[in-house]
Amino acid sequence: MEMTPALFAFVADLVYREAGMVLRPGKEYLVESKLKPVAKNTGHPTVGALANALRTGSASLRTQVVEALTINETSWFRDREPYAALQDVILPDVLSNSTGPVRIWSAACSSGQEPYSIAITLEKALPIGRSYQIMGSDLSEEMLRRSRAGRFNQLEINRGLPATDLVTYFQRAGAEWEVIPRIRQNLSFQRVNLCATLPPMQKFDVVFLRNVLIYFEPETKRAVLDRIRQVLNPGGWLLLGAAESTVGIDSVFERVPVGRTAIYRAPARERQLVKEVTQC
Amino acid sequence: MLGIVIDDSRAMRKILRGLLADLGFEVLEAGNGREALDLLQSDGRVPDLALVDWNMPVMTGLEFVVEARKLSELRQMTLMMVTTESEHGQIVRALAAGAHEYVIKPFTRDGIIDKLALLGLVPVGVL
Amino acid sequence: MTNDVATTVEVDLDMIAEQVWSAFLNSGEDEAVFAAEDKGAHMDLAASVAMVGAYEGHLIVSCSHKASRDVASVLFAMEVDEVSQDDIGDALGELANVLGGNVKSVLPSPSQLSLPRVSATEHERWPGTVEVSRTVVSWRGEPYVLTLLSGSNHQEVSA
Numbered sequence: 001m002e003m004t005p006a007l008f009a010f011v012a013d014l015v016y017r018e019a020g021m022v023l024r025p026g027k028e029y030l031v032e033s034k035l036k037p038v039a040k041n042t043g044h045p046t047v048g049a050l051a052n053a054l055r056t057g058s059a060s061l062r063t064q065v066v067e068a069l070t071i072n073e074t075s076w077f078r079d080r081e082p083y084a085a086l087q088d089v090i091l092p093d094v095l096s097n098s099t100g101p102v103r104i105w106s107a108a109c110s111s112g113q114e115p116y117s118i119a120i121t122l123e124k125a126l127p128i129g130r131s132y133q134i135m136g137s138d139l140s141e142e143m144l145r146r147s148r149a150g151r152f153n154q155l156e157i158n159r160g161l162p163a164t165d166l167v168t169y170f171q172r173a174g175a176e177w178e179v180i181p182r183i184r185q186n187l188s189f190q191r192v193n194l195c196a197t198l199p200p201m202q203k204f205d206v207v208f209l210r211n212v213l214i215y216f217e218p219e220t221k222r223a224v225l226d227r228i229r230q231v232l233n234p235g236g237w238l239l240l241g242a243a244e245s246t247v248g249i250d251s252v253f254e255r256v257p258v259g260r261t262a263i264y265r266a267p268a269r270e271r272q273l274v275k276e277v278t279q280c
Numbered sequence: 281m282l283g284i285v286i287d288d289s290r291a292m293r294k295i296l297r298g299l300l301a302d303l304g305f306e307v308l309e310a311g312n313g314r315e316a317l318d319l320l321q322s323d324g325r326v327p328d329l330a331l332v333d334w335n336m337p338v339m340t341g342l343e344f345v346v347e348a349r350k351l352s353e354l355r356q357m358t359l360m361m362v363t364t365e366s367e368h369g370q371i372v373r374a375l376a377a378g379a380h381e382y383v384i385k386p387f388t389r390d391g392i393i394d395k396l397a398l399l400g401l402v403p404v405g406v407l
Numbered sequence: 408m409t410n411d412v413a414t415t416v417e418v419d420l421d422m423i424a425e426q427v428w429s430a431f432l433n434s435g436e437d438e439a440v441f442a443a444e445d446k447g448a449h450m451d452l453a454a455s456v457a458m459v460g461a462y463e464g465h466l467i468v469s470c471s472h473k474a475s476r477d478v479a480s481v482l483f484a485m486e487v488d489e490v491s492q493d494d495i496g497d498a499l500g501e502l503a504n505v506l507g508g509n510v511k512s513v514l515p516s517p518s519q520l521s522l523p524r525v526s527a528t529e530h531e532r533w534p535g536t537v538e539v540s541r542t543v544v545s546w547r548g549e550p551y552v553l554t555l556l557s558g559s560n561h562q563e564v565s566a
Contacts, residue, residue, distance in 0.1 A: 075394050154366060154384045154509065155426050158391030160398055163382035167372050174513050175422045288522070289501035291482035291494070295431075298484070335504065335520055364508025367516050385505045386430030 001048035003028060011035075011051050011065065018066045031069065038068045067140040074113040076161035082210065082239045083117060085258040087125045090237045094205045095130065097235065102132040104206040105231070107194060109136035111156070112147030114208055119183050120169055135201070137192035148189050150179035194224045203233045211241035218249060225250040229266050238264040281401065282325055284308040286316045286344060287333035287362070292385075296331050296362065299392055303402050305329070312336040313344030320354065327357050329401055332379070334363035334370075342377055349378035358399050362387065420542040420553050423509045427502070428544065432481050443545035450552060451475070454499040454525040456507035460518030464536065464557040466507040468499070469528055474549035475499050496525045510555060533558075 011031055012023040023031070035047045042061060044050040054062060077083050094102055102122065106115035115136035122132045136147050153176050157166060170177040192198065194212065207228050213221050225246055228238060238253060240246070246253040246264050253264040283305040285296045290311075297307045308327065310316035313336060320327070330348070332341040339347075341361060348354045360381040361374050371382050381395050396402045421441045428439040450469035457465050470478075479490040479498035490498075500523035511520055536558030544551040 075390075077398075080397075153422070153426055154386065155388055155391065155430055158383050158387050158395070160391075160394030162398055163371055163375055163379075166382070167368060167375065170368075172368055172512065174417070175419050175426075175509060289497055289504070291479070291498045291501050294483060335508075335522060337522060364505045365520070366509060366512040369516065385508065386427045388430050 001046050001052060003032060003046075003048040003051060007048055007051040010055065011069075014054065014062060015066055015069050018062065023069070034068045035065060038064050067142055074110045075159040076113050076165075077117045077121075078114065078160070078210070079242050079261075081242075081259055081261040082208070082263070083121050085239070085261065085263050086118065086121055086206070089256070089258050090206055090263065091122075091125055093235075094237075095127070098205065098233075102126065102130065102206075103202065103204045103233075104132065104134045104208065105201075105204045106134060106136045106208045107192065107228070108209070108212040109138050109147055109189070110143050111152075112136060112143075112150060113152075113156070113159070114210065115147065115187055115189075116150065116169075116179050116183070118208065119179075119186060120165055123169065123183065132186055134187045135204075136187060136189045138189075139191065139193055141191060144189050144191055150184050150187075151176045153177075194227070195220060198227050198231060201231055203231055204236060205233055206237045206239070207232060208239045210239060211244070213244045214241060221249050225253070229253070232266045234266065235268040236266045238266070240264065281305045281329070282308070282327040283329040283331065284310060284316060284320070284327045285331045286310045286313065286336070286341065287331070288312055288336040289333075292333065292362075296392075299389055300329075300331075303393070303396070313339030313341060313347065315339075316344055317347060326354055329358045329360065329396070329399075331360055331362045331383075334361060334365045334374070342374060345374065345377045345379050358401065360395060360399070362392075418510055418513055418540045418555055420510070420540050420555065423506060424542065424544050424553060427505050427509070428546065431502075431505070432478065432546065437547050439544050439546035441542070441544055443543045443550065445541070445543045445552070446550065448550055450528050450550075452495075452499060452525060453528045453531045454503035454523055455531075456503050456523050457521040458507070458511050458514065458518045459521065461516050462511070462514040462518045462557075464514075464539065464555060465533065466503065466510045467531075467533075467554045467556065468503050468506060468551055469554070470499075470551045471549055474546075474551060477547050477549065478502055499523075499525050506553065 008028055008031065015023050032047050035050055039047050039050040042050065044053060054065060104118055106118060109115050115134050119134055126132060138144050151173055157177050169180055169183055171180055209228060216224065229252060247255060252267060255262050256265055281304060283300045285293045285307060287293050288311050293309050297309060300307050308319060310319050332344055334341040341363060345359055348357065348359060359379045360383060361379045362383045362385060364385040366384045374382055381399055383391060383395055393402060425441050433439060451472045452475050453467050453469040455465050455467040475495045476487050476490055479494045480487040482498040483490060483494050503523045507520055511518055533556055536556040538554060539557045540555040542553050544553065
């Protein structure tokens with residue numbers, strides 16, 4: 001069965017409703033390539049047949065499709081500059097303004113490369129006596145399971161993880177590599193839908209929200225940034241993807257240029273919380 | 281940029297040569313460590329990058345790394361192992377011998393590019 | 408000599424094969440199937456690497472002539488009818504080397520990996536060895552049998 005414009009529109013609508021992600025016409029090839037394994041695993045001869053089955057299919061089938069389309073392949077220390085900013089600008093600031101554990105949220109952490117890259121950065125940069133806590137969140141239970149396991153195959157390990165970090169912070173686990181327990185004990189993972197009211201959580205010093213906003217419409221972006229700000233400590237930091245910015249969406253975050261990139265800072269003193277009006 | 285691919289498999293050399301050529305490298309090839317040392321001596325130029333397999337006849341990649349590190353004229357050459365040897369201890373050995381980076385076979389094009397970005401040999405964010 | 412350690416080691420040949428195929432061989436429509444049915448088909452060629460040291464054994468990948476041309480054609484980026492016998496030996500040998508190195512990494516260490524050897528299966532004998540693990544990869548309609556043997560017998564070609 002062909003992937004007709006009507007079927008594509010149906011899939012796009014589903015992904016928008018369930019994950020707030022916009023899939024514009026022209027991305028048919030992406031849908032085709034990402035859904036092919038799902039079609040195979042669920043016994044549908046073509047992606048078109050899978051899309052058609054979604055109309056009447058089970059919630060589990062819909063979840064599998066949404067997950068397959070929202071998962072991003074990730075490298076270690078992706079783009080590098082955010083990690084340099086974390087080490088050179090953010091950490092000195094956070095360390096001088098607090099005494100407790102440094103708390104970082106890696107939102108939409110996918111298979112875990114981002115939160116573990118953050119952890120490795122902290123392992124190297126934190127002074128003795130300072131601890132850290134990292135929370136990774138994702139929409140996908142499958143991604144959370146993989147992140148919690150902290151296991152990566154050779155192909156994933158090759159994606160930009162320095163060899164010295166590999167031998168220092170990983171151990172072999174069969175045909176895969178596993179993050180050492182000393183690091184894993186500082187990480188926790190939970191399912192968070194950024195497009196809904198956030199579950200109660202202790203405030204963070206830093207939030208990594210990289211390459212997530214690009215998928216959202218402007219109102220959704222605004223709502224997500226607003227929720228993030230509410231869980232940031234006063235003067236807390238936000239890191240976005242290379243193609244993303246708060247500019248024109250949220251005037252409360254201060255843009256701080258660092259190297260060839262920019263990071264964002266919440267006001268030093270908390271503003272009065274604005275009642276949340278936008279849902280997506 | 282000049283690169284040298286040292287691997288006893290012609291197929292692997294062809295794959296790595298193509299990848300480096302796409303990134304703008306001129307590429308030399310050698311089938312083992314000895315051949316590479318001889319070629320570098322006769323060529324006279326110092327490559328920016330050497331991609332080095334481990335298990336090869338005549339002179340292994342590890343032996344090549346040890347020899348290359350002894351030669352002051354090759355000091356500027358970045359050494360990246362590209363090998364199926366993947367025990368923790370083997371990677372430590374190669375790094376201790378002077379290899380700068382390590383890619384485990386099998387690799388994807390993206391994996392090699394990520395590592396080259398790490399070494400500052402290609403810009404971050406190349407597709 | 409028996410190798411008691413080897414028989415207790417779990418080696419996920421499928422996971423290793425999957426990574427090797429996805430990185431080097433899969434392209435577009437021709438995705439490989441792992442843990443495929445073992446139909447016991449006749450294999451023409453065997454590429455093997457030996458492991459010597461804490462683990463003693465062999466990793467062998469065997470396949471048909473047609474399958475070997477497919478591997479060479481993809482690795483060398485050439486048409487199937489352009490590949491030479493030399494190309495086939497080189498490509499199959501590298502396939503065994505990459506599979507063998509990854510298999511070695513999950514076995515007792517330290518062990519050394521030999522250079523790969525490719526020959527006709529009719530000339531291959533592996534006396535004194537025990538099969539530890541075996542799986543079949545099906546790719547482009549051809550089976551590739553991956554076998555991990557344990558045993559310190561250093562016997563070579565018995566043509």
